[in-house]
Every structure is written in structure tokens, then in C-alpha cells.
Amino acid sequence: xxxxxxxxxxxxxxxxxxxxxxxxxxxxxxxxxxxxxxxxxxxxxxxxxxxxxxxxxxxxxxxxxxxxxxxxxxxxxxxxxxxxxxxxxxxxxxxxxxxxxxxxxxxxxxxxxxxxxxxxxxxx
Amino acid sequence: xxxxxxxxxxxxxxxxxxxxxxxxxxxxxxxxxxxxxxxxxxxxxxxxxxxxxxxxxxxxxxxxxxxxxxxxxxxxxxxxxxxxxxxxxxxxxxxxxxxxxxxxxxxxxxxxxxxxxxxxxxxxxxxxxxxxxxxxxxxxxxxxxxxxxxxxxxxxxxxxxxxxxxxxxxxxxxxxxxxxxxxxxxxxxxxxxxxxxxxxxxxxxxxxxxxxxxxxxxxxxxxxxxxxxxxxxxxxxxxxxxxxxxxxxxxxxxxxxxxxxxxxxxxxxxxxxxxxxxxxxxxxxxxxxxxxxxxxxxxxxxxxxxxxxxxxxxxxxxxxxxxxxxxxxxxxxxxxxxxxxxxxxxxxxxxxxxxxxxxxxxxxxxxxxxxxxxxxxxxxxxxxxxxxxxx
Numbered sequence: 001x002x003x004x005x006x007x008x009x010x011x012x013x014x015x016x017x018x019x020x021x022x023x024x025x026x027x028x029x030x031x032x033x034x035x036x037x038x039x040x041x042x043x044x045x046x047x048x049x050x051x052x053x054x055x056x057x058x059x060x061x062x063x064x065x066x067x068x069x070x071x072x073x074x075x076x077x078x079x080x081x082x083x084x085x086x087x088x089x090x091x092x093x094x095x096x097x098x099x100x101x102x103x104x105x106x107x108x109x110x111x112x113x114x115x116x117x118x119x120x121x122x123x124x
Numbered sequence: 125x126x127x128x129x130x131x132x133x134x135x136x137x138x139x140x141x142x143x144x145x146x147x148x149x150x151x152x153x154x155x156x157x158x159x160x161x162x163x164x165x166x167x168x169x170x171x172x173x174x175x176x177x178x179x180x181x182x183x184x185x186x187x188x189x190x191x192x193x194x195x196x197x198x199x200x201x202x203x204x205x206x207x208x209x210x211x212x213x214x215x216x217x218x219x220x221x222x223x224x225x226x227x228x229x230x231x232x233x234x235x236x237x238x239x240x241x242x243x244x245x246x247x248x249x250x251x252x253x254x255x256x257x258x259x260x261x262x263x264x265x266x267x268x269x270x271x272x273x274x275x276x277x278x279x280x281x282x283x284x285x286x287x288x289x290x291x292x293x294x295x296x297x298x299x300x301x302x303x304x305x306x307x308x309x310x311x312x313x314x315x316x317x318x319x320x321x322x323x324x325x326x327x328x329x330x331x332x333x334x335x336x337x338x339x340x341x342x343x344x345x346x347x348x349x350x351x352x353x354x355x356x357x358x359x360x361x362x363x364x365x366x367x368x369x370x371x372x373x374x375x376x377x378x379x380x381x382x383x384x385x386x387x388x389x390x391x392x393x394x395x396x397x398x399x400x401x402x403x404x405x406x407x408x409x410x411x412x413x414x415x416x417x418x419x420x421x422x423x424x425x426x427x428x429x430x431x432x433x434x435x436x437x438x439x440x441x442x443x444x445x446x447x448x449x450x451x452x453x454x455x456x457x458x459x460x461x462x463x464x465x466x467x468x469x470x471x472x473x474x475x476x477x478x479x480x481x482x483x484x485x486x487x488x489x490x491x492x493x494x495x496x497x498x499x500x501x502x503x504x505x506x507x508x509x510x511x512x513x514x515x
Contacts, residue, residue: 002435010432013505016504016505027507031469031472031508032467034429034468038507054506054507055506055507056427056429056505056507056508058431058435059432059435062432062505
């Protein structure tokens with residue numbers, strides 16, 4: 001059902017946790033539909049210096065969260081904004097069709113965290 | 125790694141004794157039961173013997189009341205569509221429950237599109253159907269009441285005899301989907317006022333692809349598959365002889381061993397439940413605490429999602445199933461868990477352990493040794509988990 005890469009990220013998810021003094025936080029999904037994730041970022045010199053996530057959801061939801069943190073870490077905010085759901089799925093060796101929509105929200109959570117950072121910065 | 129199956133409801137092995145009984149009918153005893161010659165007659169005699177064993181398991185008066193089908197889904201289709209078509213002059217009312225199997229619910233949807241008036245009675249938080257609420261839906265236009273004997277997802281056993289009495293008071297046919305119950309607990313169509321009863325072979329450790337519908341001698345239904353008029357004209361098509369022989373042998377073994385087996389399985393599910401509840405905070409039983417199947421345990425775990433649990437247990441060699449949307453084709457959580465009043469997120473975090481003939485105390489130990497760690501790990505990862513549980 002799932003690719004080797006998905007199972008690897010589900011088994012050993014990278015960057016699990018919270019950043020208490022995060023510069024930006026993005027949350028997408030909700031527990032009612034079965035998938036919910038929060039991404040925390042720490043920004044330094046316009047780059048994602050640190051990133052962590054917490055996810056409630058299925059195997060695909062956990063694996064996409066883990067993968068998006070790996071893809072985003074070290075990138076400039078503009079580069080990170082260009083990471084798509086498709087990129088995440090592709091780096092995981094694909095996802096079952098039914099999971100492409102519902103459990104592939106991690107890129108949205110990342111973008112939400114970056115926008116949150118920009119909003120906070122702008123208002124300072 | 126030793127593999128452990130706690131998902132017998134999804135699929136069961138064929139009991140070796142059943143397999144042994146079946147094998148001659150793939151080879152030397154290949155006759156068509158409709159043939160007059162010796163090859164045909166030995167097949168005919170064998171399926172009649174199987175019919176007798178199944179009739180005896182469910183307390184039917186006559187073996188002719190057993191109609192072989194391709195499985196419980198067909199039995200449920202035949203029961204509802206066959207009764208509706210045969211009785212449409214009499215009325216259009218169909219009463220069923222909110223927690224029936226999908227092969228009842230989808231047939232009811234189909235019949236509603238044909239103009240029948242379908243009413244779904246709710247269940248309480250244990251999954252029990254209240255006979256009084258069934259009676260409230262019934263009128264002189266009601267032609268069939270269909271309520272399951274026991275629910276396969278949460279194990280709750282319904283007050284069948286009482287509902288049957290209501291059906292008969294109002295002149296309606298009483299159909300019971302007894303797939304999850306037959307062979308696990310005693311079922312008696314006479315004592316429990318049942319007119320039609322669906323059963324499956326694989327749930328008895330017989331082969332897949334065969335099932336039966338009990339049709340009371342006086343109950344009139346129309347066939348949905350037409351042809352050569354086999355099975356009293358109610359199910360045409362050459363009989364699947366080896367599978368029917370297997371189902372008969374499986375029924376015979378169930379009748380003999382059910383009493384001991386249900387005690388053994390109830391002890392294992394009780395141990396599993398006690399161990400989980402003790403070791404894992406915020407874990408709860410779904411379904412009725414006592415009126416339940418001995419082989420079924422449905423538990424829910426707050427703050428986490430079922431498919432992640434299923435995958436994590438699978439990595440430890442343990443097979444279970446989940447009520448989560450993410451494990452289904454529809455992306456909706458189980459309609460049964462929703463019907464007993466669970467919120468979506470609670471339904472998502474449910475696991476079903478369905479035990480079978482080959483489970484042992486070692487299997488229970490294996491689950492109890494890994495499940496608490498898996499739940500903690502997933503809770504640490506979940507944004508819903510309260511801070512005090514994140515250790």
C-alpha cells in the first residue's frame with residue numbers, strides 16, 4: 001500500500017516536536033477529518049534554521065510531515081514557499097491516490113508557518 | 125518475527141479438517157448435483173448432508189430451509205430484495221438499524237430508489253437496538269424488519285427474539301444478518317422468531333465464496349438470480365459443491381466446539397481488554413460491556429489515529445483493523461462508531477481486535493508488550509495530546 005520511503009518516514013519521522021519560541025507556526029486540517037498537523041519554524045537570515053512538526057493522522061500524514069521538514073530545512077523562505085504537495089509526494093516515492101488529497105497537507109502547513117512569520121514581522 | 129492475527133473477521137483460514145472434507149470434491153467426486161447418474165447423486169447427497177449440518181447449527185426444523193449462496197452479501201441481497209419484490213402488493217415499509225453491514229445499508233438505498241420506504245432505527249451508546257423504537261416504525265404496510273444478530277465492529281448482541289416477536293405481531297418478515305454471531309454464540313431461528321437468516325462460511329472457518337440464507341418454510345421470497353431452478357428455485361446456478369461441503373463440515377465443527385471455544389476466546393478478549401485499560405490511559409471499550417461477542421474487542425484511544433496504530437502494530441507482526449476513515453475507501457469513519465455517538469476524532473482512534481480459533485495467550489501477551497509503547501509514541505507526535513501525557 002505504501003512505498004518504502006513512506007514507511008521509513010513513518011517509522012523514523014524526522015524533526016518531530018515543537019519549537020516553544022517559534023518564529024512562525026502553521027496548522028492545517030482538523031481532527032474531525034482525521035488529519036491535523038502543525039509546523040513550527042525558526043528563521044535566521046531569511047532561511048529556515050530549524051523546523052519541527054506534530055501530526056495527528058494516518059501513515060501518509062506522518063510521512064508527508066516528516067518529508068516536508070527535511071525538504072524545507074536550510075532553504076530560504078522564498079524557496080520553501082515553492083515546495084508543493086506534489087514535491088512532497090514525489091520525494092516519498094508516491095502516495096496511494098486516495099491519500100493525495102486528504103493526507104498530503106504538510107506543504108500547506110509549511111506555507112502557513114512562513115506566512116505567519118511574515119505577518120508577525122510585518123506587524124512589528 | 126512471529127506473526128499474530130487479531131483480524132479474523134476480515135479473513136479466516138480454512139480449518140484443516142474442513143479442507144480435508146472438501147478435497148475429494150475437487151477430484152473424483154466432481155458430479156453436478158442435478159445429474160441423475162451416480163456422479164451426480166453422490167454430489168447431491170453430499171450437499172444435502174451439508175445442508176442438514178447447517179440447519180442443525182441454527183435450529184432450523186428442515187434442511188430444505190437452507191439456501192446456498194455465494195456468501196453473506198448475496199444472502200443479504202436475496203433476503204431484502206427477494207422479500208420486497210414478493211411483497212410489494214402488500215406494502216412498502218422496510219425497517220432496519222443504523223449499524224447494519226454495508227450489504228444491508230446499500231441494498232436498502234437501492235430499494236428506497238425503487239420506491240420502498242426505508243426507516244433506520246437508531247442505537248444507544250452501547251450499540252443496542254431498542255425493540256420499542258423498532259415497533260414505532262412498524263405499520264400494516266411494513267413488509268420486512270432486518271436487524272443484525274450481533275455487530276461485527278463492536279461486538280454488541282441485539283435483543284433478537286424480542287424484535288422477532290414484534291415483526292410477527294405485525295405480519296412482517298423478520299430477517300437477521302447473523303454473520304458475526306453464527307458459530308460464536310448459540311443462534312436458534314425457532315426460539316428467536318427468525319424468518320430469514322444470513323450466514324457466511326468463512327466466519328465459521330470454512331472457505332470464502334460460499335454462504336447461506338435460511339428461509340423459513342412458510343416465508344415467501346422471490347429469487348434474484350434466475351436459471352435452472354436450483355435451491356428450491358431461489359438461487360439458480362450449479363452448486364459450488366466443494367465449498368458447500370466445506371461450509372457443512374465447518375458448521376458441524378462449530379456446533380461441537382462452540383461452547384468451549386467461546387469460553388476460551390472470551391477469556392482472551394477479557395485479558396486483552398484488562399491489560400490495555402490498565403496500561404494505556406484514555407483507552408476505552410466500544411460497544412456493550414457484557415452483551416457482546418466472545419471473540420470481539422473494539423477499543424478506542426484518545427488523541428491518535430487508527431491507521432497509524434494499524435501500521436505500527438503491523439511492523440510488530442500484529443494484524444488488527446481500525447474504524448478510521450483513513451483505512452476505508454470512502455474516507456468516512458465507521459458508520460457504526462458514529463451511530464453509537466462517537467465524535468469523528470474518537471471513531472478515527474479505534475481499533476478492532478477480532479480473535480479466532482488459533483489465538484493464544486502468547487498472542488495477547490505480544491500485543492500487551494508492544495501496544496502501550498506504540499500509543500505513547502503516536503501521542504508524543506500528536507498535536508492533540510495534552511501536555512501531561514507527552515512523556
